Amino acid sequence: MNAEAGFEDGAPVLTVPHYHWGSCMVCHTPATPSQPLKRCSRCHSMFYCSAAHQKAHWKQHKRLCSYLSSAADAVGSELFFAAGEATDTEDDPKRNWSTFKLNAAMMADIILGDLEVWEKEMFLFPRACRVYFKKTKMVEMTALPPTEQIRMRFLTDRLSGPMTLLYGMEKTSVRGGKTLPDVEELTIHIVGSNVVEMVGIIRWEYVLHQVPKCSRLHVIFIGPELAPEEPEGIIEELGACAECQDMGREMNYEIRRSLYKDYCESHDYTLPDLVAVFNCGFHENESNPGQETWKDSLPFLIQHCSVPLIFTSYCQSEAAKDLESMQKTGKNFDTVLCKEINPFQSYRPFRDHECDMNRDVFYTNQYLSIIKAS
Structure with missing residues (x-):
């Protein structure tokens, strides 16, 4: 056992990969107005800082990319998560959105086998509007520098x-x-x-x-x-x-x-x-x-x-x-x-x-x- 794991000067803190749509999946570099992230052209759900990192991650992303894009095509949509968008007539859009995400993650886990943590997070934390959970015409927030x-x-x-x-x-x-x-x-x-x-x-x-x-x-x-x-x-x-x-x-x-x-x-x-x-x-x-x-x-x-x-x-x-x-x-x-x-x-x-x-x-x-x- 490393008694001082995470405490040595300059030592990396090891953790499992996580999905954040606002940063590169490989190096976690955040998007900026001058350097926006590249979006996967098939599933539109994964983001990278460069073509090189997108290529490097393709082996890990491939199965879920195919699943998301095929499911979207089956319902005539560009985005898989468009099926969970709220309407003006819904009584509880937040609960419905949460249920949609959770069910989608569970279904993918059943069909594809055990998902990695970051793959589950693609379903649970997709890029979407905070109010109606739509995926288009989004307003970008200003990135905050590390402090x-x-x-x-x-x-x-x-x-x-x-x-x-x-x-x-x-x-x-x-x-x-x-x-x-x-x-x-x-x-x-x-x-x-x-x-x-x-x-x-x-x-x-x-x-x-x-x-x-x-x-x-x-x-x-x-x-x-x-x-x-x-x-x-x-x-x-x-x-x-x-x-x-x-x-x-x-x-x-x-x-x-x-x-x-x-x-x-x-x-x-x-x-x-x-x-x-x-x-x-x-x-x-x-x-x-x-x-x-x-x-x-x-x-x-x-x-x-x-x-x-x-x-x-x-x-x-x-x-x-x-x-x-x-x-x-x-x-x-x-x-x-x-x-x-x-x-x-x-x-x-x-x-x-x-x-x-x-x-x-x-x-x-x-x-x-x-x-x-x-």
């Missing part, structure tokens, strides 16, 4: 998790009734962990740096989606920074690749001082039992009376549903914070094709709730 503020937004995405934990511990005590200034040792369960929590793993040591009396921090990542190549147990090659080591402070990271219920019932279980679930999605698959993975584990999140559960949600509507999922467990709990705006949310925007509360971007850890078993 320090934009770079800082990316950093908030990295530090949102640790800062949310610290903020939560300011709002409530941890196991044994200890408050943040008095904590000498701290064990944190980060439940539902996946690659998001593991990238730049050393960021979690920031919690240790901000709790002066704490001599030992033990962070346990628990979740079935953790990378299989990482061995379970303590990550031996990772520890505290040199400064903390000189002060006799200890930093331990541990991986447990399982559902939280199974972990709590195993011999590997370590009693936590605090339990956290980031962007929890407790409610997401309640109506789909075949994909539901949270239901049996939810009661275990609040099984100890003095151990708080901190959980975050992407948006307000999800926060309400996530809290309702905890209420359905039948466990009694006290609410410390109830679906409040998190002052330490990430400020890196992510696109949302469903437009919750008329917003088409969301932020990780945006809404925060804290509960304790009573």
Whole structure:
């Protein structure tokens, strides 16, 4: 494991390709008035900064290009997405547009096989008018230059998790009734962990740096989606920074690749001082039992009376549903914070094709709730 992935000076931050119609699919150079992007002449949905990049990407784009252009030809349209344009008589054009995009992506996935992330995004985030979702006679927005503020937004995405934990511990005590200034040792369960929590793993040591009396921090990542190549147990090659080591402070990271219920019932279980679930999605698959993975584990999140559960949600509507999922467990709990705006949310925007509360971007850890078993 690269402990400092994404933190080395000058090192690229590796991520999966994404589709943004306002930038070249290959190099992500944005369009400008003097240098507009080239549009694929067949499907009219992919954009490039040059003919060379269009040619270089043709192998990846070919199957979806043929699919989009053939589907458009079949209905006598130049653009595949013209079928989703709103009319003046529609009662809920935004919902209809969202449904059209989602169904189109699902159909393509069935016909073509598993789509890549960027291919799905071609369906979910096409170039279209914000009001009537039309594709012609568009008014271009002025491109904004990169700024320090934009770079800082990316950093908030990295530090949102640790800062949310610290903020939560300011709002409530941890196991044994200890408050943040008095904590000498701290064990944190980060439940539902996946690659998001593991990238730049050393960021979690920031919690240790901000709790002066704490001599030992033990962070346990628990979740079935953790990378299989990482061995379970303590990550031996990772520890505290040199400064903390000189002060006799200890930093331990541990991986447990399982559902939280199974972990709590195993011999590997370590009693936590605090339990956290980031962007929890407790409610997401309640109506789909075949994909539901949270239901049996939810009661275990609040099984100890003095151990708080901190959980975050992407948006307000999800926060309400996530809290309702905890209420359905039948466990009694006290609410410390109830679906409040998190002052330490990430400020890196992510696109949302469903437009919750008329917003088409969301932020990780945006809404925060804290509960304790009573």
